[in-house]
Amino acid sequence: xxLLVVEDxxxxxxxxxxxxxxxxxxxxxxxxxxxxxxxxxxxxxxAVVLDIMLPRLSGYDVVRTLRKEDxxxxxxxxxxxxxxxxxxxxxxxxxxxxxxxxxxxxxxxARLRALLxxxxxxxxxxxxxxxxxxxxxxxxxxxxxxxxxxxxxEFTLLEYLIRNAGRVxxxxxxxxxxxxxxxxxxxxxxxxxVGYLRRKLGHTALQTVRGVGYRLAS
Amino acid sequence: xxLLVVEDxxxxxxxxxxxxxxxxxxxxxxxxxxxxxxxxxxxxxxAVVLDIMLPRLSGYDVVRTLRKEDxxxxxxxxxxxxxxxxxxxxxxxxxxxxxxxxxxxxxxxARLRALLxxxxxxxxxxxxxxxxxxxxxxxxxxxxxxxxxxxxxEFTLLEYLIRNAGRVxxxxxxxxxxxxxxxxxxxxxxxxxVGYLRRKLGHTALQTVRGVGYRLAS
DNA sequence: GAGCGCGCTGTGAGCAGCCTGAGAAGTGCT
DNA sequence: AGCACTTCTCAGGCTGCTCACAGCGCGCTC
Numbered sequence: 001x002x003l004l005v006v007e008d009x010x011x012x013x014x015x016x017x018x019x020x021x022x023x024x025x026x027x028x029x030x031x032x033x034x035x036x037x038x039x040x041x042x043x044x045x046x047a048v049v050l051d052i053m054l055p056r057l058s059g060y061d062v063v064r065t066l067r068k069e070d071x072x073x074x075x076x077x078x079x080x081x082x083x084x085x086x087x088x089x090x091x092x093x094x095x096x097x098x099x100x101x102x103x104x105x106x107x108x109x110a111r112l113r114a115l116l117x118x119x120x121x122x123x124x125x126x127x128x129x130x131x132x133x134x135x136x137x138x139x140x141x142x143x144x145x146x147x148x149x150x151x152x153x154e155f156t157l158l159e160y161l162i163r164n165a166g167r168v169x170x171x172x173x174x175x176x177x178x179x180x181x182x183x184x185x186x187x188x189x190x191x192x193x194v195g196y197l198r199r200k201l202g203h204t205a206l207q208t209v210r211g212v213g214y215r216l217a218s
Numbered sequence: 219x220x221l222l223v224v225e226d227x228x229x230x231x232x233x234x235x236x237x238x239x240x241x242x243x244x245x246x247x248x249x250x251x252x253x254x255x256x257x258x259x260x261x262x263x264x265a266v267v268l269d270i271m272l273p274r275l276s277g278y279d280v281v282r283t284l285r286k287e288d289x290x291x292x293x294x295x296x297x298x299x300x301x302x303x304x305x306x307x308x309x310x311x312x313x314x315x316x317x318x319x320x321x322x323x324x325x326x327x328a329r330l331r332a333l334l335x336x337x338x339x340x341x342x343x344x345x346x347x348x349x350x351x352x353x354x355x356x357x358x359x360x361x362x363x364x365x366x367x368x369x370x371x372e373f374t375l376l377e378y379l380i381r382n383a384g385r386v387x388x389x390x391x392x393x394x395x396x397x398x399x400x401x402x403x404x405x406x407x408x409x410x411x412v413g414y415l416r417r418k419l420g421h422t423a424l425q426t427v428r429g430v431g432y433r434l435a436s
Numbered sequence: 437g438a439g440c441g442c443g444c445t446g447t448g449a450g451c452a453g454c455c456t457g458a459g460a461a462g463t464g465c466t
Numbered sequence: 467a468g469c470a471c472t473t474c475t476c477a478g479g480c481t482g483c484t485c486a487c488a489g490c491g492c493g494c495t496c
Contacts, residue, residue, distance in 0.1 A: 001374075001377070001378070001381075001395065002394065002395055022370075024370055024371075024373060024377070026394070026395060026396065026397065026398055027398075044394070046395075084324045084325050085324060087322075087324075087325050087328065088325055088327070088328035089328075091325075091328040091329060091331065092328055092331065094335075095332070096332055096336065097315070097332070098329075104302035104305075106305075106306045107302050107305050107306055109306070110305065110306035110307075110309040110310055111309060113309065113310065113343070113354050113355055114309045114310075114313070114314055114315070116354075117314075117342070117343060118314070118336055137385045137386065138384055138385055138386060138433070139386045139427055139430065139433070151428070151429075151482085151483055151484085152428060152429035152430060152483080153483075153484070153485095154483095185485085186485075186486065186487095188443085188485090188486080189484085189485060189486080191442095191443060191444065191445090192444085192445080192484090192485070193484095193485095194443095194444090195443095195444060195445060208442095208443070208444095210442070210443075210493075210494085211442075211494095369471080369472055370472080370473095371472075371473070371474095372472095403474085404474080404475070404476095406454090406474090406475080406476085407473085407474060409453090409454060409455065409456090410455085410456085410473090410474070410475090411473090412455090413454095413455065413456065426453095426454070426455090428452095428453065428454075428481095428482080429452085429453070429483085
């Protein structure tokens with residue numbers, strides 16, 4: 001689990017990094033709001049622990065900006081302000097939890113676990129064409145409901161074909177998108193792999209258009 | 219927004235009902251754990267405010283039972299116990315938030331809003347995949363009911379795999395989420411640890427997808 | 437219907453990717 | 467200091483994937 005800790009107080013930041021790392025988290029730290037925001041944007045974190053009083057950009061602003069950009073990474077605010085209105089403000093600007101300093105380490109951990117439980121669940125995106133289905137996430141491929149196992153190259157090729165189902169795709173096009181070094185790969189290799197796919201998927205779906213390329217019925 | 223308030227102290231229950239109704243919530247109340255659980259099961263609520271010390275069935279048990287039944291309605295625990303371990307226990311048995319009495323009404327509202335923002339996308343407090351279970355809070359791992367002891371790194375790796383069960387995860391992805399300095403860690407290290415896990419968990423669950431990564435059967 | 441060119445496929449060599457055992461380095465406990 | 471344990475590196479071995487090659491079939495053209 002990747003965590004981002006944004007905290008300017010060096011000693012606390014170091015303590016958090018050490019403690020959380022000992023729990024098995026992968027921890028990155030940022031010492032001010034701006035770099036914290038930048039990291040949160042592109043760092044693919046599972047949660048963010050965020051101080052409020054930060055140089056350059058306050059914690060409030062960091063959350064608000066993230067939310068405005070449709071980034072819903074779970075955020076736990078750490079704050080020295082223990083007023084009820086401070087807490088309410090922090091939560092209302094988009095944070096998911098709020099702890100006041102000094103905080104209990106045990107509680108911080110439990111609250112992080114509770115946050116991580118509710119991950120950002122993005123799903124499906126399973127491609128279909130005719131009686132074929134292909135799931136890029138699980139790499140499951142089925143023909144008429146029956147599962148089929150493909151080698152990596154076969155899989156990539158089928159994925160490309162299915163994404164262009166209905167269209168005729170040329171061999172050069174296929175080489176460009178499926179092979180690493182299209183220039184020194186024999187176009188015959190494509191024919192070979194089309195053969196493999198036909199054997200595994202049945203001959204009906206994948207038609208050859210002589211002189212042009214191949215076409216997967218959509 | 220429909221709220222369920224489970225609270226046996228009559229005056230507090232009435233105050234909550236009035237206050238929350240004034241905020242525009244539709245509020246039902248229950249005065250003991252059993253009827254609370256029954257209502258939560260079938261009442262289609264958007265969130266539950268739950269006391270711990272309840273007649274007939276404790277708040278802990280209510281949450282645990284709901285979660286066991288795959289009911290992920292957001293739960294906010296209200297408790298008179300303010301020990302850090304009470305709070306951690308409450309969260310770890312599946313609640314999403316924990317407030318100690320006496321609490322600030324403003325904060326309760328803000329925390330409810332934060333919960334409702336998230337909606338029902340929770341996952342269990344103890345993770346499962348196939349015949350594997352893993353509890354992030356207690357760090358217990360079992361295979362087919364039998365307990366297994368893992369080293370910290372093994373545990374973190376399994377946790378990541380189980381959180382992504384069914385999906386194929388690449389070695390780089392694993393390095394990013396499980397190792398501290400992914401850049402100067404040999405991908406072979408991942409292979410080694412996958413080997414360790416297979417020896418401890420049995421070879422069936424953890425499949426390698428050649429050229430891509432690994433996949434834990436879900 | 438003959439000739440030609442495109443596409444198909446069986447074979448096998450080469451090698452990338454993965455697994456594993458052995459062991460070194462580091463850490464904490466007794 | 468000695469021991470147990472964990473982490474990680476390294477080298478060797480194996481599996482099975484990838485791809486080139488060459489011969490054959492088939493459809494198109496004239």
